[in-house]
Amino acid sequence: MLSFIQKSFFTTLKQAQLLQLKAFQQRLNSMVAQNLSPLPLEEKKSMQTIVGNFFADFQELEIFRSKDLIQTDDKTNTPTNSWVQLNIPITSNEVVQSTMFRFDNQIRIGRLLEFLDLFAGYIGYKHCQLDKFAQKLTLVTACVDNVEFYSDLSTQKDIYLKGYVTYVGRTSIEVKIDMYQPSDKGEEDLVGTSYFLMVARNSQDHSKSVEVPKLSFENEFNKDACLYREQIGFQNQKARKLKSQMSFQTAEPGNQESKLLHSFFINPQNYLKHLPIQDTKIESIQLMQYQYRNIHMKIFGGFLMRRLIEIGWVCGHLHIKGVESPKMVYLSDIQFHYPVEIGSMVSFKSHVCYTQNNFMDVKIQAEVINPKNRSLNQKTTEMHLILECKNDVPPVYPQQYDHGIMYLEGKRVLESFLSDL
Numbered sequence: 001m002l003s004f005i006q007k008s009f010f011t012t013l014k015q016a017q018l019l020q021l022k023a024f025q026q027r028l029n030s031m032v033a034q035n036l037s038p039l040p041l042e043e044k045k046s047m048q049t050i051v052g053n054f055f056a057d058f059q060e061l062e063i064f065r066s067k068d069l070i071q072t073d074d075k076t077n078t079p080t081n082s083w084v085q086l087n088i089p090i091t092s093n094e095v096v097q098s099t100m101f102r103f104d105n106q107i108r109i110g111r112l113l114e115f116l117d118l119f120a121g122y123i124g125y126k127h128c129q130l131d132k133f134a135q136k137l138t139l140v141t142a143c144v145d146n147v148e149f150y151s152d153l154s155t156q157k158d159i160y161l162k163g164y165v166t167y168v169g170r171t172s173i174e175v176k177i178d179m180y181q182p183s184d185k186g187e188e189d190l191v192g193t194s195y196f197l198m199v200a201r202n203s204q205d206h207s208k209s210v211e212v213p214k215l216s217f218e219n220e221f222n223k224d225a226c227l228y229r230e231q232i233g234f235q236n237q238k239a240r241k242l243k244s245q246m247s248f249q250t251a252e253p254g255n256q257e258s259k260l261l262h263s264f265f266i267n268p269q270n271y272l273k274h275l276p277i278q279d280t281k282i283e284s285i286q287l288m289q290y291q292y293r294n295i296h297m298k299i300f301g302g303f304l305m306r307r308l309i310e311i312g313w314v315c316g317h318l319h320i321k322g323v324e325s326p327k328m329v330y331l332s333d334i335q336f337h338y339p340v341e342i343g344s345m346v347s348f349k350s351h352v353c354y355t356q357n358n359f360m361d362v363k364i365q366a367e368v369i370n371p372k373n374r375s376l377n378q379k380t381t382e383m384h385l386i387l388e389c390k391n392d393v394p395p396v397y398p399q400q401y402d403h404g405i406m407y408l409e410g411k412r413v414l415e416s417f418l419s420d421l
Contacts, residue, residue, distance in 0.1 A: 036085065039063040062087040074129065076216040079164045079226055082126040086119055088159040100155075107153040109328060110306030115161065117141060117302030120175040120196035121294075123163045127173055128200070128212055137200045137210040141301040142172070143240065144334040147194035149179075157181040160188065166195075167233020171209040173198045174233045195236060203296070206339065243333070248405050257411075261404045264397055274397040275319075277406060280352040282315050285369070288344045299340035304366055304381050307348055308334075312364040312385040315350035319360065320389055326360070330386035330417045338368070338380045345369040347377065353403070354410030355393040359418070361386050361410035384413045 064085040070078045089096055102108050124139045153159065160180040167174040179192040202208040217226040245251065253261060264271065286307070294300045309331065316326045340346060350364040365382035398404040 035067045036064040037067045039065050039084070061089070070219045072213075072216060075213055076218075077127050077129065077165075077213045078216050078218070078220055079166070079229075080220060082123050083162075083164040084119070084123055084126065086115075086161045086163075088115060088161065090155060090158050092158075104325060105155055107155060108306075109331075110309040112153075112159070113144070113147075113305045113309070114300070114302035116147075116177055116194055117144070117196065117300070117305065119161050119163050119177060120194075120198065123165060123175045123177075124173045124196075124198040127165045127168070136203060137212075138203045138206065138296050139173070139198045139200055140206075140296075140298075140339065141336050142197045142199045143336065144194065144196055144305070145236070145240070147192070147331065149192040151189070151191050153191060154181055159191075165215060166229040167237065168212060168215040169237065170211055171200045173200070173212055174236060176229065176233075197240070240333075248409060253405075253408055257408050261398075261401075261408065264399075264404060264407075268399075271395075271397040274395045275352075276399045277351050277353055277396050277403040278399065280315065280319050280396060282311065282318065282350055284311055284348045286346055286348065288340055288342055288346055290342055293342055296339075297342060299342065299344070299346075301336055301381075304336075304340065304346075305334060305383075308350075308364045308366060308381060308383055309385065311348045312350045312362045312383075313387065315352060315362050315364070316360055316385070316387040319352045320391075320393060324390055326387035326389050328385065329359075329388045330413075332384035332386075332413050334381065334383045336381050338378055340366075340368060340380050345371070346380070351403070351406060352393075352396050353406040354414055355395050356414055356418070358389045358392050359386060359414055360389070360393045361414045363406055363410060384410060386414055386417055 066080050066083050069081050072078060072081065088100070090100055100108055100111050121139060121141065128137060128139065158181065161177050162180065163175055163177040165173055166176045175196045175198060177194045177196070178190060179194070180188040181191050183189045200210040200212045202210050215226075215230065217223045220226050252258075284307075288299045292299050292303045309328075313326065313328060320326065345368070347367045347369055348364065349367070350362055352360050353363045354361040362385045363382070364385060366380050367377040368380055370376040370378070396407070398407045
């Protein structure tokens with residue numbers, strides 16, 4: 001769930017909760033920040049190996065860790081040991097500027113997600129004690145959720161990513177990344193947070209799961225904070241399972257949803273002023289090159305996320321005939337189903353599947369193409385993107401059942417988003 005929430009939208013309660021969260025995060029991270037040291041060169045090199053060609057001037061990035069690491073055994077690790085800060089030098093590095101800025105001088109969110117995915121993967125490996133377990137396991141991004149921005153990101157300020165492990169299951173690791181930018185008062189403003197769920201697989205056989213070190217709070221300087229974060233992680237896990245159970249892949253539409261779907265096919269004359277969903281489709285096919293690889297010689301998940309976001313935005317832009325640049329306001333849970341091999345042909349498809357007033361929901365998915373039989377394409381990644389426009393968005397409707405399900409999915413996502421404003 002990626003949402004860009006302007007402060008003007010907050011209710012009094014939401015403002016209070018945000019201020020409380022910011023104060024809490026600022027207090028915890030400032031305590032760690034007082035005891036930082038630059039990441040040793042060897043560790044920095046190991047971080048670069050996760051995505052070798054992701055950033056050409058990787059050595060110019062400022063990366064820090066906690067000075068006081070906590071001694072653990074092979075079966076446990078602590079949040080402090082995997083706590084890392086990465087500074088994205090937007091104001092001083094021309095290479096970063098050229099890759100992070102959009103054509104309209106806004107931050108490229110897709111590119112930022114690449115940084116976040118790289119960062120989360122490295123933190124996961126640090127928790128698994130990279131030097132000891134690198135040959136035993138592979139960490140892959142299972143999903144990205146609860147990514148939230150509390151204000152617009154400035155292109156005139158650097159971005160600081162501060163990441164750490166919050167919750168560990170038997171074979172999974174939840175990594176939280178807080179995003180900061182310098183304030184005008186010389187402090188740091190919490191501008192966003194994100195959660196990545198990493199799962200461990202056998203490096204030789206990805207069908208087999210591998211246990212990861214348990215999370216230990218022994219000798220942590222703030223055990224209460226660690227317990228608080230772990231409880232949130234536990235609730236996040238429950239929410240993911242519930243959402244999976246409610247998915248149209250496992251459950252039928254509800255009674256009202258079924259009636260709505262029925263009306264589309266029984267009374268098509270009521271939707272003559274709507275655009276068929278299939279007419280909003282755009283597709284881009286791309287060959288997965290070696291340069292997009294990660295440490296495990298698969299396609300980097302951050303790259304796939306960026307491509308999905310960009311084609312989704314283009315789909316929405318074309319739907320309103322380019323009269324304005326729609327604003328990205330929400331990105332639902334990103335699901336990774338299968339790894340993508342180097343040399344694969346990947347189809348990125350997007351549809352405008354639901355609209356309400358000046359908002360539209362765009363569904364985007366990536367499929368690995370089977371050249372011999374495209375009906376056997378394998379879906380690898382999917383997400384929903386909500387765009388906001390200044391004027392009402394032309395409505396859409398389904399003319400076939402699979403687009404009807406897509407319509408209902410988009411309706412759920414958009415209505416859930418609007419109910420939280």
